[in-house]
Amino acid sequence: MLWDPGFESWQQLGVRGQPGAILFDETGTGRFQWFGSFDLEEVLMAVEQL
Secondary structure, three states: OOOOOOOHHHHHHOOOOOOEEEEEOOOOOEEEEEEOOOOHHHHHHHHHHO
């Protein structure tokens, strides 16, 4: 979780709204993104793919 009161990270990462999540791989590359509500099973499957 990152607190960014100026929303600069939102612009850099392409965040469009809340709630939102970005799953990064071991190199720091954003591999999966979710905005709005998202399904836990979908997130767990994405984690397993990394």
